[in-house]
Amino acid sequence: MKIMKTLAAGMFAAFTLATGASAQEKTEITIATEGAFPPYNLTRPDGTLDGYDVELAHYLCDHMKIKCTIVAQAFDGMIPALNAGKFDAIMAGMSATEKRKEVIDFSMSYGSTGQAFAVLKDSDLSTMPLKDALYSLSSNEEGARKAVEELKPLLKGKIIGVQSASIASRFIDEYFKDTVEKREYKTTEQHDLDLIAGRVDVIMASMGYLKTAVEKPTNSDIEIVGPRFQGGFLGAGSSVGLRKSDTALKAKFDEAITAAKADGTLKTLSMKWFGFDLTPQ
Amino acid sequence: MDFVFLYETFVTLISAIPTTLQLAATSVALGTILALGLALCRLSGIAPLDWFARAYIFVFRGTPLLVQIFLIYYGLSQFRGVRRSMFWFILRDPYWCAIIALMLCTAAYSAEIIRGGLLSVPHGQVEAGRACGMSRFLMFRRIVMPLAVRQSLPAYSNEIISMVKATSLASIITIMEVTGVAAKLISETYRAIEVFIVAGAIYLAINFLLTRIVVLIEYRLSPHLRQAPSLQPVAAGEMR
Numbered sequence: 001m002k003i004m005k006t007l008a009a010g011m012f013a014a015f016t017l018a019t020g021a022s023a024q025e026k027t028e029i030t031i032a033t034e035g036a037f038p039p040y041n042l043t044r045p046d047g048t049l050d051g052y053d054v055e056l057a058h059y060l061c062d063h064m065k066i067k068c069t070i071v072a073q074a075f076d077g078m079i080p081a082l083n084a085g086k087f088d089a090i091m092a093g094m095s096a097t098e099k100r101k102e103v104i105d106f107s108m109s110y111g112s113t114g115q116a117f118a119v120l121k122d123s124d125l126s127t128m129p130l131k132d133a134l135y136s137l138s139s140n141e142e143g144a145r146k147a148v149e150e151l152k153p154l155l156k157g158k159i160i161g162v163q164s165a166s167i168a169s170r171f172i173d174e175y176f177k178d179t180v181e182k183r184e185y186k187t188t189e190q191h192d193l194d195l196i197a198g199r200v201d202v203i204m205a206s207m208g209y210l211k212t213a214v215e216k217p218t219n220s221d222i223e224i225v226g227p228r229f230q231g232g233f234l235g236a237g238s239s240v241g242l243r244k245s246d247t248a249l250k251a252k253f254d255e256a257i258t259a260a261k262a263d264g265t266l267k268t269l270s271m272k273w274f275g276f277d278l279t280p281q
Numbered sequence: 282m283d284f285v286f287l288y289e290t291f292v293t294l295i296s297a298i299p300t301t302l303q304l305a306a307t308s309v310a311l312g313t314i315l316a317l318g319l320a321l322c323r324l325s326g327i328a329p330l331d332w333f334a335r336a337y338i339f340v341f342r343g344t345p346l347l348v349q350i351f352l353i354y355y356g357l358s359q360f361r362g363v364r365r366s367m368f369w370f371i372l373r374d375p376y377w378c379a380i381i382a383l384m385l386c387t388a389a390y391s392a393e394i395i396r397g398g399l400l401s402v403p404h405g406q407v408e409a410g411r412a413c414g415m416s417r418f419l420m421f422r423r424i425v426m427p428l429a430v431r432q433s434l435p436a437y438s439n440e441i442i443s444m445v446k447a448t449s450l451a452s453i454i455t456i457m458e459v460t461g462v463a464a465k466l467i468s469e470t471y472r473a474i475e476v477f478i479v480a481g482a483i484y485l486a487i488n489f490l491l492t493r494i495v496v497l498i499e500y501r502l503s504p505h506l507r508q509a510p511s512l513q514p515v516a517a518g519e520m521r
Contacts, residue, residue: 165468183375183455184465190355197358199373 026249028067030087031057035072039273040093040111040208040238043072052273053091053238056110059265060240063256079104082241088249090241093208097235105242107253110260111270111278112237113208114228115168120195121223125202128154128226136281137232147227148175155180161191161200167234168204174233192219211274230281237280283475290466290479298483300458304376304448308383309441315384316391323396334392341389347450350382354454379451387444394440398433399425431502438495442488449484459483 033053035043041051049070061068071087078090082104096106114134119125128151135144156179162169164184172182183200185191191203192213205213207228214222230237240253260266261279270278322334341349357363357372371377402425410420452461463480467473 164465184457185455186453193355193358197355197373198364199358199375 026066026088028069029061029089029249030069030071031061031089031091032071032073032078032082032087033057033090034075034078034092037075037093041091052111052269052278053093055269055273056260056265057091059260059269060253060256063259064252066252079241082243085243088242088246089253092241093238094241095235095237096239100241105244105246105250106236107240107242107250108257109237109239109280110257110266112230112235112280113206113211113274113278114230115171115204115234116207116210116224116228117202117204117226118195118210118214118222118224119202120198120221122221123201125154125158126223126225130227131225132276133227134281135227135229137229137234139231139281141232144229145175147229151226152176152179155202157181158201159183159199161185161194161203163188163191163205166205168206170233171229172204188213192222196221207276208274211276237278286470286472287475287479290463290476291483293466294459294462294479294483297457297459297462298487300456301445301448302487304379304383304451304456304458305441305445308380308387308448309444311380312384312387312444313391315388316395319388319392320395320399323392324399338389338392341386342393346382346386346447347453349386350379350450350454353382354378375451375454375456378454379448379456383444383447383451386447387440390440391437394433394436395429397436398429398431401432402428427502431499434495434499434502438492441491441495445487445491446484 033041033049033051035041035049035051037051039052041049041053044050049072054070057068057070073081073087073092075092078092078094079100081087082090090104091110093111094100096109100106117125117128119128130147130150133147135147137144155176158180159182160172160176160180161183162172162185164186169182169184172180176182180202183191183194185194188205188209191200191205194200195203196219207224210224213219214224240257242250242253257266266279267277270276319334319337322330325331353372354375363369363372371381406424406428407420410424415423448458449460451458452464455461457465459480463476466476470476
């Protein structure tokens with residue numbers, strides 16, 4: 001009987017301690033990253049973590065005046081582990097999708113690659129206008145529509161390859177439905193192959209993916225062209241994943257990311273790691 | 282069970298049935314012609330033809346159809362020579378690549394089934410035909426072929442059914458047949474069980490109809506297994 005009481009008291013104490021801790025101001029947190037998703041995050045030969053996520057995490061922690069420990073974790077188990085309290089935040093190039101938002105909370109976006117087009121270098125589409133322009137479907141819908149209208153005559157009757165059920169696929173459905181013929185592939189590598197083979201005229205995928213894809217020696221004939229699109233249903237981009245109960249921490253991260261955006265840290269870091277600007281618009 | 286969702290899924294998948302049926306019908310039809318040729322090569326007694334057919338059957342029966350589809354679709358297109366050749370206008374099209382892969386594969390299996398059927402024709406009947414002075418072709422058409430078809434029909438119906446199911450592999454080269462549309466629906470709704478149940482039911486229905494048709498043909502081709510229709514008793518007065 002006595003044991004039961006002690007146990008119950010102990011559990012109660014542990015519970016109040018746990019909930020009390022999350023409500024308090026934190027001075028020390030643990031951030032999880034994957035360490036195997038370059039250039040977002042990677043593990044150096046000496047075992048230390050590096051990459052866009054990691055460097056930015058150090059900046060954000062300095063700004064928030066919180067002591068951070070960054071640990072490497074497998075990507076697929078990260079969300080349950082966050083909710084189980086193994087660490088306090090996720091920075092692993094994780095996109096804030098609706099599905100994930102049902103389980104955890106996200107800070108504002110700290111990096112948006114957007115969706116871009118790629119064609120063969122000798123294709124008549126290689127001179128696609130609006131090169132490197134970035135349109136947001138949420139903040140500049142009208143501009144995005146205008147850009148789409150400008151591209152339509154060029155893409156008329158062309159075959160476009162996208163990954164099945166990707167946001168690029170949905171973008172084509174919503175904006176180019178009667179203009180292009182859409183082919184859906186299981187993986188992005190497969191539409192690269194068919195672009196080279198000439199079965200599709202153009203592909204659309206995440207800029208982050210295309211940037212690494214065109215670097216591959218087998219894809220040397222492919223180049224990225226035209227404008228990029230982001231925002232709205234294309235997703236808010238990479239964000240810090242947080243427990244739903246940690247509202248104070250979310251506010252701090254949002255504030256620090258706003259600062260990083262304002263002082264150009266996001267731009268500098270993304271130019272360093274990706275070679276183009278990831279700053280969300 | 283969400284019956285509204287099941288119904289909507291069913292309506293969406295129905296639109297893909299013609300593609301599935303077309304793939305199966307075209308590849309089985311072309312495959313059978315090729316198979317007949319291969320079976321005749323095997324039985325010709327001419328060594329090079331026999332060995333060619335043996336090698337073909339060995340390769341296409343021994344490798345997975347999935348691998349064959351990948352090699353024909355993604356593999357051949359890697360070569361600049363193929364892309365510049367006169368065959369490219371066919372190989373460029375995912376639909377024809379699927380037909381070619383399915384046809385080549387089913388021909389290997391069907392060739393052996395047809396060969397078995399041809400070998401099962403009793404010698405006595407062939408001799409009887411010869412005794413009647415039939416030409417080789419006439420004998421093939423009237424005696425050997427009908428008997429061989431009857432013998433190989435059960436095994437051949439297996440092959441047709443497995444081809445209907447094999448068309449589902451065409452979805453990996455962007456063809457939107459029943460499985461392709463089902464996979465797309467799943468990635469949009471995350472409801473794998475309901476969608477696959479409906480897709481499975483559609484294949485089941487197609488194959489049910491197919492087996493009924495084969496049973497009907499088998500019935501028509503085997504009158505000798507049924508009791509002969511009883512003759513009208515002859516009136517006693519006419520016996521004389």
